[in-house]
Amino acid sequence: MLEHDVLIIGAGLAGMRAAIAAKANGANTAIISKVHPVRSHSNAAQGGINAALTDRGDNWEDHAYDTIKGSDFLGDQDAIEVMCRAAGRSLIDMEHMGVTFNRDEEGHLGTRAFGGQRRARTFFVGDFTGQALLHVMFEQLIKSGIQSYEEWFVTSLVQEEGRVCGVVALEIRTGQLHAIRAKTVIFCTGGLGRVFEPSTNALIVTGDGMALAYHAGARLMDMEMVQYHPTTLAGSGVLISEAARGEGAYLLDKNGERFMKKYAPNMMELASRDVVSRSEQTEINAGNGVNGCVYLDCRHLGEKLIKEKLSQIREIGIDLAGADMVKEPIPIRPGMHYMMGGIKTDVNGLTNLPGVYAAGECACVSVHGGNRLGANSLLDTIVFGERSGSHAAAAAGELKFVDFSAAAAVQREEQRIQAMLNRPQNGDRVASVRLGMGESMNRNLAVFRQKTGMEETVQELQELKARFAKVPVENKGKVFNTDLVFALELGFMLDCAETIAVSALERKDSRGAQFRTDYPKRDDENWLKHIAVTKGEVGPEISHLPVTITKWTPEERKY
Amino acid sequence: MDLTVRVKRFNPEAEPRQPYWQDFPISIDENATVLDTLIHIREMVDGTLSLRCSCRSAICGSCAMRINGHAGLACKTKASDAMDKDGMIKVEPAGNMPVVKDLVVNLDLFWRKIVQVEPFLKPQGPEPEAEYVVPNEAMMHLSGVTACIMCGACVSDCTVLEVDPNFLGPAALAKAYRFTADPRDGDGEGVSRERLRKLSDYGGMWDCTRCGECVQACPKGVAPMDRIMALREQAIKAGFDNNNGARHTEAFTESVGHSGSLNELQLPVKTVGITNIPALLGFLPVGLRALTHGKLPPLVHKNIANVEFVRKLHHKLEEHQPEK
Numbered sequence: 092m093l094e095h096d097v098l099i100i101g102a103g104l105a106g107m108r109a110a111i112a113a114k115a116n117g118a119n120t121a122i123i124s125k126v127h128p129v130r131s132h133s134n135a136a137q138g139g140i141n142a143a144l145t146d147r148g149d150n151w152e153d154h155a156y157d158t159i160k161g162s163d164f165l166g167d168q169d170a171i172e173v174m175c176r177a178a179g180r181s182l183i184d185m186e187h188m189g190v191t192f193n194r195d196e197e198g199h200l201g202t203r204a205f206g207g208q209r210r211a212r213t214f215f216v217g218d219f220t221g222q223a224l225l226h227v228m229f230e231q232l233i234k235s236g237i238q239s240y241e242e243w244f245v246t247s248l249v250q251e252e253g254r255v256c257g258v259v260a261l262e263i264r265t266g267q268l269h270a271i272r273a274k275t276v277i278f279c280t281g282g283l284g285r286v287f288e289p290s291t292n293a294l295i296v297t298g299d300g301m302a303l304a305y306h307a308g309a310r311l312m313d314m315e316m317v318q319y320h321p322t323t324l325a326g327s328g329v330l331i332s333e334a335a336r337g338e339g340a341y342l343l344d345k346n347g348e349r350f351m352k353k354y355a356p357n358m359m360e361l362a363s364r365d366v367v368s369r370s371e372q373t374e375i376n377a378g379n380g381v382n383g384c385v386y387l388d389c390r391h392l393g394e395k396l397i398k399e400k401l402s403q404i405r406e407i408g409i410d411l412a413g414a415d416m417v418k419e420p421i422p423i424r425p426g427m428h429y430m431m432g433g434i435k436t437d438v439n440g441l442t443n444l445p446g447v448y449a450a451g452e453c454a455c456v457s458v459h460g461g462n463r464l465g466a467n468s469l470l471d472t473i474v475f476g477e478r479s480g481s482h483a484a485a486a487a488g489e490l491k492f493v494d495f496s497a498a499a500a501v502q503r504e505e506q507r508i509q510a511m512l513n514r515p516q517n518g519d520r521v522a523s524v525r526l527g528m529g530e531s532m533n534r535n536l537a538v539f540r541q542k543t544g545m546e547e548t549v550q551e552l553q554e555l556k557a558r559f560a561k562v563p564v565e566n567k568g569k570v571f572n573t574d575l576v577f578a579l580e581l582g583f584m585l586d587c588a589e590t591i592a593v594s595a596l597e598r599k600d601s602r603g604a605q606f607r608t609d610y611p612k613r614d615d616e617n618w619l620k621h622i623a624v625t626k627g628e629v630g631p632e633i634s635h636l637p638v639t640i641t642k643w644t645p646e647e648r649k650y
Numbered sequence: 651m652d653l654t655v656r657v658k659r660f661n662p663e664a665e666p667r668q669p670y671w672q673d674f675p676i677s678i679d680e681n682a683t684v685l686d687t688l689i690h691i692r693e694m695v696d697g698t699l700s701l702r703c704s705c706r707s708a709i710c711g712s713c714a715m716r717i718n719g720h721a722g723l724a725c726k727t728k729a730s731d732a733m734d735k736d737g738m739i740k741v742e743p744a745g746n747m748p749v750v751k752d753l754v755v756n757l758d759l760f761w762r763k764i765v766q767v768e769p770f771l772k773p774q775g776p777e778p779e780a781e782y783v784v785p786n787e788a789m790m791h792l793s794g795v796t797a798c799i800m801c802g803a804c805v806s807d808c809t810v811l812e813v814d815p816n817f818l819g820p821a822a823l824a825k826a827y828r829f830t831a832d833p834r835d836g837d838g839e840g841v842s843r844e845r846l847r848k849l850s851d852y853g854g855m856w857d858c859t860r861c862g863e864c865v866q867a868c869p870k871g872v873a874p875m876d877r878i879m880a881l882r883e884q885a886i887k888a889g890f891d892n893n894n895g896a897r898h899t900e901a902f903t904e905s906v907g908h909s910g911s912l913n914e915l916q917l918p919v920k921t922v923g924i925t926n927i928p929a930l931l932g933f934l935p936v937g938l939r940a941l942t943h944g945k946l947p948p949l950v951h952k953n954i955a956n957v958e959f960v961r962k963l964h965h966k967l968e969e970h971q972p973e974k
């Protein structure tokens with residue numbers, strides 16, 4: 092049987108960083124991913140990665156304060172401190188590995204401004220920073236010779252002797268199921284964007300890890316905190332990076348007014364994302380938009396700057412909306428973008444389950460609290476990817492493999508999958524169930540929320556789950572059966588959706604990304620705390636966890 | 651708008667194990683990409699259709715395939731642009747790679763070649779405490795190459811790979827250039843001698859015929875051919891000009907003709923006549939290999955009865971070739 096000291100599920104930035112760290116700490120390490128590592132969604136990050144470099148006169152405390160304020164004081168300050176202190180070293184490490192960061196005139200690393208921060212501390216590679224980092228991390232993965240299972244889809248965890256002791260995975264190319272034994276497992280499975288429709292996220296971002304961990308007994312936290320990005324393209328919902336506003340682009344209503352002056356007179360377009368998205372939605376609802384959109388105007392930035400620093404998003408505008416931002420404003424609107432919540436971990440990536448770690452977007456440390464600052468997520472993946480890799484490797488040194496039967500584990504999973512394939516045709520489709528879920532979430536758990544809407548979604552999710560239990564899988568074959576993969580992913584998504592809706596209903600105040608029209612104020616007295624969900628006998632069980640506050644006392648947020 | 655997507659299907663689990671074309675008439679939004687049409691088919695019409703796709707925005711590199719005969723990204727190609735006057739779009743898997751199922755190809759060899767160029771920065775000397783101080787222009791120039799998303803579109807349409815699977819190919823060579831052109835890689839002057847030496851071997855930079863197909867196919871403007879030419883310049887500068895590789899290329903280019911265009915390739919064969927063995931012998935074995943590998947399908951498959959003879963001849967020639 093395949094066995095590894097440390098098994099990392101997910102080969103995005105967090106996963107590969109964790110793998111490299113685990114290997115460097117002497118563990119027999121392997122990484123498993125449902126797509127080839129360089130196809131992972133970390134690719135999509137356009138804007139950049141934050142770090143406060145001291146030789147630039149910046150300091151980690153300022154970065155931490157901006158992050159805490161951005162989080163609407165829900166972020167855990169000890170964790171934020173760890174991240175912001177480590178940022179500089181992590182950034183330089185990435186540069187040494189080969190990332191082609193843009194430079195300033197003197198040849199030092201160059202920066203750009205990003206939302207919610209008082210100084211420019213976002214380092215970048217054109218407007219494809221995520222891709223640049225991801226490919227370099229893959230180069231390092233090759234260099235380190237780590238075992239990599241590519242296009243292997245983890246369908247379930249194996250739990251015996253009170254521990255997660257392995258996984259079962261589907262080798263997509265052959266349709267074969269394999270059991271892999273592991274002393275420690277690190278979830279680096281990314282976000283859950285596709286739970287919403289539309290979303291800026293890639294089609295593979297389906298919350299698998301959060302759902303798998305949840306079923307194994309892990310605690311999910313801050314699940315109500317779903318970031319809507321202010322600039323997603325009309326139609327496809329593809330992202331137009333904050334880099335555009337960082338470089339100076341305007342947001343305009345249908346009359347060409349820069350409406351942000353009403354909402355954030357100081358920071359204007361660069362207020363934090365939750366604030367900008369709400370302002371846009373308010374304008375759109377008041378009839379000041381066009382076809383449910385407002386405009387992003389880059390024309391005054393000039394063709395040269397756009398081509399040099401925003402070429403990729405210009406291309407996206409041309410390809411997907413037929414609009415060239417050099418010549419015209421492009422129609423945009425708020426769209427689901429990022430999951431602040433996830434598998435609750437400590438600052439070393441450890442979850443409440445022994446031997447189980449998590450890092451990256453699927454985890455919740457919580458450094459983002461109620462709202463993530465742009466360019467803090469790549470940083471999160473690198474810093475906590477590395478920490479969880481090292482700690483999991485050290486922990487594995489103290490653990491023994493659990494001797495479970497691979498054949499039995501595989502057989503259980505085979506039977507479950509065969510049962511799905513055997514379902515009779517009933518006219519329903521996986522895609523219709525998914526769409527039903529996505530639209531319901533986007534209707535009731537978006538920028539503005541209220542009780543009855545959210546209850547409606549909880550109800551609809553029950554119906555969708557019932558449909559899912561009977562939905563047929565058309566492709567019965569073994570080789571590259573993407574139909575089956577989608578069906579399995581939908582199961583994960585429905586579980587994630589439910590935890591989001593119940594968490595949002597539980598929180599009875601407005602904070603960060605959650606704005607409740609029925610509780611429009613932030614209420615620190617009662618709700619300055621995390622909401623956590625675990626899987627109970629009949630459904631999700633809610634609990635409350637304290638927010639760690641070290642030296643920054645909560646205050647009102649103004650931009 | 652209404653259109654028909656003609657998809658080349660292949661299911662290795664079905665009998666007979668033959669690729670076949672299937673038409674899907676659909677109705678879709680004006681702004682739809684070719685990928686949107688395929689997703690629509692997979693979700694709403696036929697769930698057995700397999701393809702890779704993820705980002706929908708030309709960044710993950712999953713969805714390279716041949717659209718109307720040329721490689722490109724399905725998510726970067728507008729359906730309305732790809733449609734012919736009868737509203738038809740022809741979609742088939744990327745070329746030069748074995749098909750796994752439908753539009754999914756096996757990229758194992760593609761990745762092996764990437765690994766072969768040792769794709770990680772190898773600086774000599776101690777690392778600086780802070781970042782390497784290098785000119786922005788150098789980084790901007792490299793970013794033009796690191797923009798490569800490893801989609802394989804260039805490899806799909808490379809005319810040399812079609813006849814010589816040993817060739818590293820445009821993506822791996824562009825990747826190699828990303829390091830040889832990096833001021834941080836190699837010696838103190840930024841010269842990556844060891845890399846350039848290895849890349850000058852058989853199958854390396856000198857085997858490209860400069861047909862330009864990869865430049866056309868690349869959805870990210872990487873222009874692999876230009877990078878290969880830049881590699882050659884670097885190699886010559888570093889003293890690797892007179893080698894087998896260089897000579898091999900010259901011979902190949904001379905006999906097979908520039909640009910890899912299939913018609914040009916047919917010309918010499920047609921002119922001398924397929925039975926004129928002595929004249930054919932004048933052509934390089936590689937040219938003949940092209941023939942036997944079906945690079946000239948109309949000629950080989952339709953007109954020639956004695957293709958087996960040509961193949962045998964070709965094998966004989968291969969046996970008697972001097973060591974490469």
Ligand SMILES: Cc1cc2nc3c(=O)[nH]c(=O)nc-3n(C[C@H](O)[C@H](O)[C@H](O)COP(=O)(O)OP(=O)(O)OC[C@H]3O[C@@H](n4cnc5c(N)ncnc54)[C@H](O)[C@@H]3O)c2cc1C
Pocket residue numbers: 100101102103104105106123124125126127128131132133134135136137138139140141220221243244245246279280281282291292293295296299300330332428429450451452453465466467468469470472
């Ligand atoms: C459009 C866009 C732009 C962004 N821009 C920025 C930015 O400018 N700055 C910033 O800081 N952040 C940005 N973000 C956020 C950031 O990119 C992500 O949060 C981050 O990259 C997530 O990395 P990750 O390693 O956690 O997960 P991912 O990169 O998503 O990787 C997840 C991995 O898990 C694997 N996986 C998942 N499920 C399974 C399974 N069941 N079995 C096996 N493998 C599995 C996948 O194959 C993949 O390898 C952006 C996000 C989007 C969507």
Ligand code: SF4
Pocket residue numbers: 804807808809810811819820857858859860861862863864865874875878910
């Ligand atoms: S230019 Fe060279 S590398 Fe590019 S397709 Fe032609 S032969 Fe291949």
Ligand code: SF4
Pocket residue numbers: 797798799800801802803804805820821824867868869870871872873874
């Ligand atoms: S060079 Fe261009 S076509 Fe080739 S793999 Fe890279 S992005 Fe794709």
Ligand code: FES
Pocket residue numbers: 685702703704705706707708709710711712713714723724725726
């Ligand atoms: S879907 Fe990612 S490149 Fe086309």
